Amino acid sequence: MATKVFDRDTLLDLTVNFIPLFILLFFLVGYFVYNPFKLGSTERILQYMLLATPFVLLAILTYLSGKAIASTEKSSPVYMPGAATVDGAEPIEDEHEE
Amino acid sequence: MQITGQLTLTVLMGLFLVIIAAWLARIEDWRSYTPLGSGGAAGESGYVSQEKPTGISRWLTTVDHKDIGMLYGAYGVLAFVVGGLMIMVMRVELLDPGMTLISNSFYNSLLTSHGITMLFLFGTPIIAAFANYLVPLLIGADDMAFPRINAIAFWLLPPGALLIWAGFFPLGDIIPAQTAWTLYTPLSTGAGGGNQANAGVDLMILGLHLTGVSATMGSINFIATIITERAEEVTWANLDIFSWTILTQSGLILFAFPLLGSALLMLLLDRNLGTSFFAIEAGGTMLWQHLFWFFGHPEVYILVLPPMGIVSYVLPRFAGRRLFGFKFVVYSTLAIGVLSFGVWAHHMFATGMDPRLRASFMAVSMAIAIPSAVKTFNWITTLWNGKVRLTTPMLFCVGFVSNFILGGVTGVFLASIPVDLVLHDTYYVVGHFHYVVMGAIAFAGFAGLYYWFPMFTGRMYQRRLGKIHFWTWMIGSNITFLAMIVLGYGGMPRRYATYLPKFATFHQLATLGALLMFVGGLVWTYNFVVSWLEGPRVQDGDPWNLRDDGMYTNEWQWFQDRQETAITDGGDEDVVADGGTEE
Numbered sequence: 001m002a003t004k005v006f007d008r009d010t011l012l013d014l015t016v017n018f019i020p021l022f023i024l025l026f027f028l029v030g031y032f033v034y035n036p037f038k039l040g041s042t043e044r045i046l047q048y049m050l051l052a053t054p055f056v057l058l059a060i061l062t063y064l065s066g067k068a069i070a071s072t073e074k075s076s077p078v079y080m081p082g083a084a085t086v087d088g089a090e091p092i093e094d095e096h097e098e
Numbered sequence: 099m100q101i102t103g104q105l106t107l108t109v110l111m112g113l114f115l116v117i118i119a120a121w122l123a124r125i126e127d128w129r130s131y132t133p134l135g136s137g138g139a140a141g142e143s144g145y146v147s148q149e150k151p152t153g154i155s156r157w158l159t160t161v162d163h164k165d166i167g168m169l170y171g172a173y174g175v176l177a178f179v180v181g182g183l184m185i186m187v188m189r190v191e192l193l194d195p196g197m198t199l200i201s202n203s204f205y206n207s208l209l210t211s212h213g214i215t216m217l218f219l220f221g222t223p224i225i226a227a228f229a230n231y232l233v234p235l236l237i238g239a240d241d242m243a244f245p246r247i248n249a250i251a252f253w254l255l256p257p258g259a260l261l262i263w264a265g266f267f268p269l270g271d272i273i274p275a276q277t278a279w280t281l282y283t284p285l286s287t288g289a290g291g292g293n294q295a296n297a298g299v300d301l302m303i304l305g306l307h308l309t310g311v312s313a314t315m316g317s318i319n320f321i322a323t324i325i326t327e328r329a330e331e332v333t334w335a336n337l338d339i340f341s342w343t344i345l346t347q348s349g350l351i352l353f354a355f356p357l358l359g360s361a362l363l364m365l366l367l368d369r370n371l372g373t374s375f376f377a378i379e380a381g382g383t384m385l386w387q388h389l390f391w392f393f394g395h396p397e398v399y400i401l402v403l404p405p406m407g408i409v410s411y412v413l414p415r416f417a418g419r420r421l422f423g424f425k426f427v428v429y430s431t432l433a434i435g436v437l438s439f440g441v442w443a444h445h446m447f448a449t450g451m452d453p454r455l456r457a458s459f460m461a462v463s464m465a466i467a468i469p470s471a472v473k474t475f476n477w478i479t480t481l482w483n484g485k486v487r488l489t490t491p492m493l494f495c496v497g498f499v500s501n502f503i504l505g506g507v508t509g510v511f512l513a514s515i516p517v518d519l520v521l522h523d524t525y526y527v528v529g530h531f532h533y534v535v536m537g538a539i540a541f542a543g544f545a546g547l548y549y550w551f552p553m554f555t556g557r558m559y560q561r562r563l564g565k566i567h568f569w570t571w572m573i574g575s576n577i578t579f580l581a582m583i584v585l586g587y588g589g590m591p592r593r594y595a596t597y598l599p600k601f602a603t604f605h606q607l608a609t610l611g612a613l614l615m616f617v618g619g620l621v622w623t624y625n626f627v628v629s630w631l632e633g634p635r636v637q638d639g640d641p642w643n644l645r646d647d648g649m650y651t652n653e654w655q656w657f658q659d660r661q662e663t664a665i666t667d668g669g670d671e672d673v674v675a676d677g678g679t680e681e
């Protein structure tokens with residue numbers, strides 16, 4: 001179960017957050033390679049913290065929300081968002097084909 | 099002298115609160131009454147009794163989420179009118195370069211109040227209005243998780259507004275604050291030879307603090323409600339997009355507003371008790387900016403996420419198809435939530451902070467542009483080949499998308515350090531954020547007001563007037579804010595009552611656009627008031643014919659159930675515990 005939660009479709013949905021993660025990674029590496037400001041080192045550490053913290057937090061939240069959504073999708077019927085309590089609501093067939 | 103004035107006011111306010119508390123305590127059964135005239139929601143909680151207070155005491159004692167939503171709505175709209183009238187005076191003053199209609203210091207007072215009114219007294223409350231009314235209906239809950247905290251959160255707002263506007267009332271020596279909404283120190287600590295040591299500034303800070311407490315209480319309530327009160331069928335996988343944005347927004351409020359509260363208290367201590375948190379020699383000027391913007395940037399997303407949710411929710415209804423890439427929108431909402439805490443110093447690029455830190459803030463600001471852009475593409479793709487129906491709410495949604503693109507793109511330019519160093523503190527910034535806050539946030543608010551008007555009032559508005567309102571605002575806002583962008587490129591600094599004659603043409607254009615919006619605003623007021631009083635009654639639970647496209651949703655189902663209950667019951671009687679929705 002745990003491995004199947006992050007199947008291909010879920011990963012595809014999550015790409016949307018991989019892009020900002022990638023941008024942050026790009027700058028993390030970029031500022032490491034190219035560093036024109038040779039000043040003290042506290043600021044240097046802070047500079048990386050400012051990039052690494054959002055990276056880590058975003059990765060965690062993306063993981064948790066992806067897991068919550070994908071696992072309920074598998075365990076209970078999926079209705080149209082916002083329409084689960086409509087009279088006679090039918091589960092929607094294929095979530096991944098819009 | 100000022101101290102006594104302040105003391106008297108505090109004592110009076112305290113007395114006032116005690117009287118209210120005593121009075122409330124005398125009402126025995128103040129949680130029990132029937133919501134709205136015509137019967138209850140599906141599964142209305144068991145407290146409902148035979149009687150409900152009528153008239154004013156119903157509104158003063160209500161803990162029903164829909165009533166509180168209406169209260170928030172009335173409050174937000176009123177604040178919007180006040181803030182709008184303030185800016186009209188300012189725009190007329192700006193018709194010519196010199197100081198004519200009002201004094202420069204009165205201009206500064208209006209500027210400060212306009213900003214704070216629009217952000218804290220209109221923006222946050224109008225979102226809370228939609229959220230209170232709709233979220234429990236959308237997730238199939240009986241009410242909010244903490245109905246009374248909900249009521250308290252609202253009732254903190256009116257005293258907040260009175261305190262914020264206190265300087266404008268004839269209260270002896272008290273003058274309005276002229277600190278701008280950012281309250282930068284040292285000006286706001288009252289240092290130096292200016293007049294900002296006046297108690298009016300303290301009152302405004304206290305008022306801001308109250309609105310912050312209110313927002314925090316509200317956010318805790320929404321988080322608890324959305325996580326614990328969902329009906330069984332409503333899972334994370336089919337939670338609607340508006341509730342997702344409210345959940346994210348509440349998370350942001352929970353982390354951002356307490357920080358604002360602390361910073362405001364530090365400021366009050368500096369002003370009144372001789373502490374030196376923000377002393378210039380100790381770098382207090384930078385400290386304030388860091389504290390303020392660590393709250394301030396998340397605040398702009400606090401304001402924009404739920405309107406994005408409204409548009410993501412309403413726009414597909416009139417495109418006849420489901421939101422394209424629904425989960426993209428959900429995940430990018432969450433991403434914005436996290437990243438918005440990592441960009442605050444893009445408001446401080448010009449302060450002379452360390453260039454390495456600046457570079458990191460630039461990088462995160464670029465990264466946060468992606469989730470915003472993703473949403474924009476999703477809205478556009480939803481429209482693509484859709485069965486588009488250009489009703490008034492739909493027009494406002496499309497206007498939102500258009501204006502948000504302009505606001506977002508100018509934002510990305512500003513997030514680039516070299517560009518920002520040129521454009522910082524010019525009208526370009528004013529143009530940027532007005533495209534977002536007015537062009538997008540207010541437009542989404544109107545989309546929501548028109549879309550749910552039949553549900554809120556049981557009547558239909560006049561469609562023609564709705565469209566006139568839209569077009570005056572679409573054209574007016576673009577004239578005004580495009581003119582501001584041009585002024586910014588020309589080097590016109592922001593926050594001045596006077597200017598060099600070479601800027602006159604574009605300032606006059608900006609005023610023209612504002613006048614157009616003023617006219618549109620009159621049309622809107624007339625339309626809503628008249629339609630509420632005597633518009634045609636909505637006959638069924640599907641005024642937008644959503645069923646035809648299979649786009650019918652929970653809140654309209656609730657509305658339909660209520661209407662049917664009203665017909666069978668004649669309205670005022672006992673509420674049927676289950677109004678038809680399956681449990």
Ligand code: HEM
Nearest residue numbers: 398402444445463467506509510512513522523527531534
């Ligand atoms: C989406 C909703 C947005 C809102 C509500 C918003 C709002 C604002 C506000 C109110 C200000 C003015 C602050 C002041 O008083 O100086 C501002 C400035 C700024 N915004 Fe935005 N903004 C939004 C989006 C963006 C985006 C997407 C970016 C960039 C990625 C951005 C970048 C900036 C920058 C860099 C400034 C500072 C400009 C300066 O002061 O020189 N904004 N924004």
Ligand SMILES: [Cu+2]
Nearest residue numbers: 395398444445
């Ligand atoms: Cu910002």
